[in-house]
Amino acid sequence: MDTLLQLMEAYGYAAMFVAMVAENANIPVPSEVVLGFAGFLISQNIFDFWTTFIVACVAGVVGSILSYWLGSYGGRPLLLKYGKYIFFNEKKFNMAEKMFNKYGGIAVVICRCLPGVRTFISFPAGVARYPFGRFVLFTIIGTIPWTLLLVWAGSVLGSHWRDLIQYNHQLLIAMVIGCACIAAVVLWKYCRRRKQQAE
16 A cells, blocks of 8 residues: 555655545545545645635546446456455456346445445446446436545645544444435435426
């Protein structure tokens, strides 16, 4: 991780973008480290808050689309065959796959806010050939709160940004509550629209 942080100091937003794309494309790069350190750079007036937030969100969506594409065209055998080269975590992948199979698109929103699982949720969506436009929409909805919280927390903590790693479980609880609220609103609007169409 120290090498990654050095690259972010040297190459700025470009290094952060590549790291976040990788993290969202099934390569377990901890977003708590990337965005927490980016927040620290904001506190040092090296990064700009909103530029960091936008770049990180775009990178998250790009990485998720790559993962979706891999799932759509390569399927589960591809990840199982080559996953060892990217430190693939089969347990977390299975968790993401089960959640998607059970909850569909809503799982994309919720899992985008869950550490570890968020790395893999796009892949089963691709395997299932979930509607691409809807997948991107749900990915954006799920990416925004996680990214915003980590960037903000890192900028507030400053030199103590590594506390984000130490208190990851508390952060997880906050994100689960936040994502549950978002999912409830999305589901309510979806059901309301379906009801209006049926009338």
